[in-house]
Amino acid sequence: MLERLLGAVRPEFRADVLVFPAEDPVFGGGACRVETCLRPARGHGLCQGHHLRWVGAGRPDLAEFAASTDPRWRRQRPNMECRVLGCGFGAARGGLCQFHHQRWDRAGSPDPDDWTAPWAVPRPPAPGAVCRIEHCQLWPQARLAFCHSHANTWKVNGRPDVEVFVRRFDEVAITEDEIIRLSGLSPQLKLEIQYALQRRRDQPSTKTLPAVVMALVRLLAATNAGSLLERTGDQWRTQIGRPAPKDGGPRALLIYARRQVCDLADAGGWEAEFDRDVWQMRRLGFTGNQQLRFTRIPQPWLRDLVKRWLRWRLGTGLGLTVASRGLLALTRFAVFCEHIDITALADIDRVVLKRYLADLHAELAGSQRHGDHIGQLNMFLHAVRQHHWDDSLPAIALVFSDDFPRRAERPPRALAEQVMAQIEDPANLARFTNPAYQLATLILIRAGLRVTDALSLPRDCLVTDADGAPYLRYDNHKMKRQALVPIDEQLHALIGEQQTRVGAAPVLFPRPTKNPEHRAPVASSTYRLALYRWLARCEVRDTHGHPVALTPHQWRHTLGTRLINRDVPQEVVRRILDHDSPQMTAHYARLHDTTVRRHWEAARKVDITGQAVALAPAGPLAEAAWAKQRLGRATQALPNGFCGLPVQQSCPHANACLTCPMFLTTDEFLPQ
Known part of the structure; x- marks a missing residue:
């Protein structure tokens, strides 16, 4: 399995630290809604920093906030300037630079709004000199390259090279919740998670945030597991907890990851899947996670034939829904055969089929499944003979057309x-x-x-x-x-x-x-x-x-x-x-009575003597005549026309319709 993983995981996923760009369709969140902000969006389409700023502002209208807020993060925004008019140093204490704070303190700490500060400062910087940080326009502190706040940050970080320090403020820093760290997992488990993430990227059906991946990584690291295959899917679900946690993301990702690793371990198409009693249809090129389970067919000889039948039908383009119906019908037949002690295909004859048809009728009579079960069994028996899968099937094991229940006329489904x-x-x-x-x-x-x-x-x-x-x-x-x-x-x-x-x-x-x-x-x-x-x-x-x-x-x-x-x-x-x-x-497409009546009125009806039978459509007897003709057509239909005699009367011309004076016809019967 380790060799398969090593061969399957691509280099871009085989790293202990994975970082994905904001535009990644699966692991990224898209760009922040604030224009020119390059960080990935998370909550409400905002990056983490702007989302916190939006919450702090009282959650105003998102569109207005995104258009008006400063696109820069806090460390990219200018530091506070000394509140004394004309002073360009950065604020150090109480909104004042160091020099003016000392003067204010010596003045007895008056109300800042009433204090008249001396404008002049000792040793002002050279004209045009500003802090080396690009977005900061404050005066540099003393002989340093930075303003007061940036100088303190530079000192705290060990006084690094000035150019290196400046570049840090230009970079778009990646926050920890955008980073996937896999170093805490065992070698094979790490490869399995990397493979699952690669498959999720190749099959982009849903978003998978790095924070969700890290929640799963921490869960797996706490179990000391060496592989996802060490436990069954149900065991992993129990490990996560039942009922499912409020945040189902890590749970769903774990189930998905184990499924993908299982598919890699059991790969091989039909040759590998056929002998299994549970077919994972996704391994055979079908979408979704559907299964075909043969475990309820107790007879090995019958189970193998049903598998061959369904493999052949699926290969002809049959859909999974119809295949599942066939498996259900044959599973019921297998349970019946076990109940009456049928031990071989040679024992299935017409007598057995008649007993099964009676059993089906007792349980499913009147339902659509009744005819479907008979049809599926008939197709199965026909395929066994056609493909010579087992020539021991008796020739008299046949299903006839009379064995199918008559379909009741279904009512029209058109809406009024x-x-x-x-x-x-x-x-x-x-x-x-x-x-x-x-x-x-x-x-x-x-x-x-x-x-x-x-x-x-x-x-x-x-x-x-x-x-x-x-x-x-x-x-x-x-x-x-x-x-x-x-x-x-x-x-x-x-x-x-x-x-x-x-x-x-x-x-x-x-x-x-x-x-x-x-x-x-x-x-x-x-x-x-x-x-x-x-x-x-x-x-x-x-x-x-x-x-x-x-x-x-x-x-x-x-x-x-x-x-x-x-x-x-x-x-x-x-x-x-x-x-x-x-x-x-x-x-x-069903004809309405009104349509039939319209065509009846337009038709030229003649009696046995060839005389036209006329009736004004708007006449007083029109509705009654129409009702009589409709009943006559329905109850006394004849080969070449219909009877004009009311249905309540007895017929004095038995079997002599073509010479009967009540016989009516139209030109539609001329070919006859």
Whole structure:
């Protein structure tokens, strides 16, 4: 492990003392808000010195304070001058130089405001002579190169070379809380912390102040540990204390450091990770710290097959969320097999599968997970056969289409227009506290993107066609492809304003915190919280007067429903929503009854004799006739039309619809 660390830690991090510039995106705080101050900002965007000065001034308005305060630190500011008018010596006692203080003392120490001091001083300096410290314009003391105060400082420091002493005042001194000192750690532990800091710098996901690093260093030094790997993550958490301390920075950094060192020790990609019963997905190129745990699959032979199946599926581009669902389904199947004493793959036949299907039905009937568990098991068994991972699987171990539960027709999810009118009210939209969230909401409503796709938009997401019409280009993460959707001019302009606000950030909606390089987009959970707070502020109500409860995905359904009810062809709606199949579009875009009625009124209905069946849309029987036709279409649909007989009557023409006088049809059935 020591050799790996020596090979991994770069020279700039392999030092006992680490100092980072103010502009460092991870360890620096940015420049102080006070202009020309070069120290790193910490509290409220001010360096330590100016922050203390701001607090001492009673915490005035930050912008006014930063613009008006002296940018120099105390040691760079001029020393106090003697209060006697015309005297250029530095104050020594009571606001007076040594000479005038002696005269004042001999005068009986009168009230300084009433004392008339002699202006003349013995042995004044040569004309133009001032203290050698650049920012100090006081007269030098006696034959020295410095004023009274600087001369005393020079003497206390051992009378160093004058030029060396002067340069100290020109330097921007680094305070101790900006320095990381690792000399108190054991050699390997020091390398491990250096490696963790290097990884934090290479993966800038959050700020890590030197003060936090030093708090961790002091904690580790007190444990006398030689390596972070000497203890498990839980043991280190206990060492820090439970519950977690108020300042969780050192604790989080310790957990991160141990994780990085473990990854270095166990590096090797799939070849090293496959045999482990807990896969750390970050070691396999996935973001975050998710794991796939196979520890609950008791059978080694089945555990190995499930691993091979998931490795193959992940290699084809499967997402971790779907992979986790597959592991969950196969884990449940493994527990069931153990319960009924299945000891080999050869024992899994159709009888076993039927028993398992019955067990699934007893527990999950009616839930979406029911069909998902069956589907995952079916894909697993198919993959075992397809790839010949184990030819002992019986040929009769099959899942048939009839084994899947019938999916209930899901109700429409589009929002009512009454709700949408409140949401799209400009006065309500203006109540968003962050213009980025307002823009994200408009993109979701008008472009129909999924919330993750909208929040992950790159900054350069706008394109135009040959006619100058704007389009939004985005990554369809679900379909793993890029897509384009047309947008209106207002949305085009609002996106342009957001591009200006984010500057050079690579994403349109950068996360506001823990995002030093502005590469990470705002999280879906963050946007949802802002959305729900906005809905509460605007008091958006549903048709029953209750506070509306919605999800951002419902706007995608709403757009599809709006388009289909405006007679936009379903194929066009499919392309706008970037669906793979018309069936999915049909689930999103539902026809309103009013739309169906409009088309019914426009259709030319004929009876069995070919005569047009006319009914004035505004006539007294229009609503009743519409209700009858709607029921007839729903309950008495025929191959080439529909029945005009009220549903309460019995039919005297059994199986003779095409010759029945109550048979109605329209020109849509002509091809039949």
